Amino acid sequence: MGRGKLEKFADMERYENVFEYPYHVMEQKPFDMKGQWRERYFKNDGPIVLELGCGRGEYTVELAKRFPETNFIGVDIKGARMWSGATQALEEKLPNVAFLRTNIEIIDRFFDCDEVQEIWLTFSDPQMKSVRKRLTSTYFMNRYRKFLTDGGLIHLKTDSNFLFTYTTYMIQRNSLPLLFSTEDLYHTEGLDEQTRNILGIKTYYETQWIERGLNIRYMKFRLPHGGELHEPDVEIPLDEYRSYKRTKRSGLSVAK
Numbered sequence: 240m241g242r243g244k245l246e247k248f249a250d251m252e253r254y255e256n257v258f259e260y261p262y263h264v265m266e267q268k269p270f271d272m273k274g275q276w277r278e279r280y281f282k283n284d285g286p287i288v289l290e291l292g293c294g295r296g297e298y299t300v301e302l303a304k305r306f307p308e309t310n311f312i313g314v315d316i317k318g319a320r321m322w323s324g325a326t327q328a329l330e331e332k333l334p335n336v337a338f339l340r341t342n343i344e345i346i347d348r349f350f351d352c353d354e355v356q357e358i359w360l361t362f363s364d365p366q367m368k369s370v371r372k373r374l375t376s377t378y379f380m381n382r383y384r385k386f387l388t389d390g391g392l393i394h395l396k397t398d399s400n401f402l403f404t405y406t407t408y409m410i411q412r413n414s415l416p417l418l419f420s421t422e423d424l425y426h427t428e429g430l431d432e433q434t435r436n437i438l439g440i441k442t443y444y445e446t447q448w449i450e451r452g453l454n455i456r457y458m459k460f461r462l463p464h465g466g467e468l469h470e471p472d473v474e475i476p477l478d479e480y481r482s483y484k485r486t487k488r489s490g491l492s493v494a495k
């Protein structure tokens with residue numbers, strides 16, 4: 240039988256590859272490894288890649304196996320989900336994996352200037368109601384700039400037309416370099432073998448969306464440090480298959 244939530248939480252407390260810093264812990268015990276992940280945890284000079292909203296951490300673990308010289312950190316607030324990836328990384332003795340349990344809203348408290356080279360956003364909640372909570376909003380981009388290298392890479396893999404369209408507009412509005420974009424990843428031709436292999440990693444949520452017949456969308460862009468970022472002023476059709484909690488009066492079918 241699988242482990243229950245309480246057993247998973249107990250495991251997480253003793254796992255050496257897990258750092259648990261939700262808000263209430265941060266208030267009592269400031270994080271002291273900011274700027275020192277390489278020297279104190281990974282013990283190498285390799286690049287650091289984050290998976291934000293990692294859930295079970297499929298990208299964190301699978302990328303770590305494919306790129307042993309790179310360090311990967313999965314970040315999520317839900318400990319029971321993260322347990323799967325943390326357990327697998329320990330069982331498979333992957334030294335280049337860590338998990339950080341915290342709220343992404345305070346992610347800049349854990350990494351110092353230029354400490355991170357790349358970010359993966361895998362099936363993030365589209366947050367159709369609140370721009371500020373969207374992981375590709377300018378609010379979060381400004382936070383990422385504090386620790387991502389100048390021009391660092393951001394990958395977005397999503398089922399959500401809303402999030403994909405919003406992010407496309409955000410990139411255009413701010414003239415961010417877009418390196419690649421597809422609205423139907425698994426029917427896109429011309430990808431090289433390594434890219435297909437990486438983008439073929441499937442997360443728990445991705446598998447569910449594919450079973451429901453949804454396209455998987457993917458884009459990769461750079462985030463330079465210079466210039467003020469602006470929100471795009473556009474209305475985007477909502478994803479119909481997601482609940483939006485429409486009020487009787489609003490009946491909205493688009494959001495900004």
Ligand SMILES: C[S@@+](CC[C@H](N)C(=O)[O-])C[C@H]1O[C@@H](n2cnc3c(N)ncnc32)[C@H](O)[C@@H]1O
Nearest residue numbers: 292293294315316317342343361362442443444
């Ligand atoms: C839809 S799930 C996707 C999980 C995983 N990437 C996958 O594809 O299976 C979104 C994840 O983001 C996490 N998340 C959303 N907002 C967050 C925040 N502000 N801080 C930390 N985690 C967050 C949720 O806990 C959840 O695990």
